[in-house]
Amino acid sequence: MPAFAKEFLPRVRHNEPMSRHTSWHVGGPAEIYFTPRDRTDLAAFLRSLPPQMPVYWVGLGSNLLVRDGGITGVVISTQGTLDRLDRAAQDTVYVEAGVACARIARQCIKWGLGPAEFFAGIPGTLGGALAMNAGAFGGETWRHVVEVETIDRGGGEHHRPVSEYRVSYRHVEPPVAEEWFLAARLRFEVRSPEHRSEVTELLERRKATQPIGEWSCGSVFTNPPGDHAARLIEAAGLKGLSVGDASVSLKHANFIINHGAATAADVESLIARVQDEVQRAHGVRLQPEVRIIGQPAEGSR
Ligand SMILES: Cc1cc2nc3c(=O)[nH]c(=O)nc-3n(C[C@H](O)[C@H](O)[C@H](O)COP(=O)(O)OP(=O)(O)OC[C@H]3O[C@@H](n4cnc5c(N)ncnc54)[C@H](O)[C@@H]3O)c2cc1C
Numbered sequence: 022m023p024a025f026a027k028e029f030l031p032r033v034r035h036n037e038p039m040s041r042h043t044s045w046h047v048g049g050p051a052e053i054y055f056t057p058r059d060r061t062d063l064a065a066f067l068r069s070l071p072p073q074m075p076v077y078w079v080g081l082g083s084n085l086l087v088r089d090g091g092i093t094g095v096v097i098s099t100q101g102t103l104d105r106l107d108r109a110a111q112d113t114v115y116v117e118a119g120v121a122c123a124r125i126a127r128q129c130i131k132w133g134l135g136p137a138e139f140f141a142g143i144p145g146t147l148g149g150a151l152a153m154n155a156g157a158f159g160g161e162t163w164r165h166v167v168e169v170e171t172i173d174r175g176g177g178e179h180h181r182p183v184s185e186y187r188v189s190y191r192h193v194e195p196p197v198a199e200e201w202f203l204a205a206r207l208r209f210e211v212r213s214p215e216h217r218s219e220v221t222e223l224l225e226r227r228k229a230t231q232p233i234g235e236w237s238c239g240s241v242f243t244n245p246p247g248d249h250a251a252r253l254i255e256a257a258g259l260k261g262l263s264v265g266d267a268s269v270s271l272k273h274a275n276f277i278i279n280h281g282a283a284t285a286a287d288v289e290s291l292i293a294r295v296q297d298e299v300q301r302a303h304g305v306r307l308q309p310e311v312r313i314i315g316q317p318a319e320g321s322r
Pocket of ligand 1: 044077078079080081083084085099118143144145146147148149150151152153154155156157200201202203233234237238240312
């Protein structure tokens with residue numbers, strides 16, 4: 022465990038429960054949890070870390086399953102920081118990684134730029150949306166990216182064009198490991214003043230079809246080619262299947278709900294049960310969209 026310089030101490034937390042920082046409200050402690058004040062602070066902090074110390078980034082934890090034994094190393098949180106959002110040109114916005122997707126949607130609508138409505142219902146940050154190529158209702162994050170700014174372990178900043186990334190459905194392959202998103206330039210169409218935003222309708226559609234307000238991570242599995250994970254799970258008769266206090270949502274079969282007392286181990290074993298049952302019923306192995314990280318709890322290893 023490194024001894025951190027005095028300047029960082031107010032922003033360093035030891036053994037921070039990740040259940041406080043994930044939308045499933047499960048997960049053991051991060052050994053070190055750091056929220057940078059700004060870029061300079063972040064770069065100096067990264068530079069101060071021993072080279073072998075693992076580093077992991079989180080936004081709003083809305084696509085993360087952290088195991089009950091927690092995370093060894095450092096977790097960098099962009100929540101409440103890196104929050105600049107500017108209009109960079111008539112059709113381009115500059116967005117830092119900690120900005121909530123809903124804010125991008127709201128601001129773009131105000132500026133007459135679109136289509137950005139799909140961001141409205143994604144409860145994460147731009148950083149998470151870049152890492153996941155988050156999308157909804159036909160919209161996708163990377164369709165709008167012109168350029169990203171990244172930071173490496175040594176605190177060095179880079180500008181990278183889209184062409185350096187391999188991007189596909191909910192998947193982004195960066196050109197180098199251990200480089201994280203600081204910001205992006207996103208391009209949209211300039212809309213006519215008569216254009217009416219459909220954000221209310223999209224949010225209503227979500228509310229009608231998804232268990233919004235309950236503890237989940239959104240869709241647990243990616244859709245296999247030509248099909249929907251939710252359809253396969255429902256057709257296998259798995260709605261309502263539970264492990265501990267976690268269950269497959271009755272409203273949307275690709276959501277797993279923590280009803281309040283589930284552990285990460287409950288959620289992870291329910292994910293495995295669903296994969297096995299769907300494979301048995303349909304011959305398809307569903308792949309998790311959610312990122313599963315950290316160590317199992319002591320005793321269950
Ligand atoms: C109710 C609900 C509905 C949802 N609906 C949708 C939907 O319609 N479409 C969709 O695509 N997703 C959806 N999600 C999933 C989730 O909101 C998205 O994947 C979102 O983009 C994750 O953002 P985050 O900030 O929460 O990332 P986190 O969950 O904190 O992290 C996700 C991944 O991104 C990485 N990451 C985070 N920030 C950075 C950074 N700055 N640099 C590099 N890597 C980073 C993390 O290391 C991790 O691997 C939903 C989730 C919930 C709970």
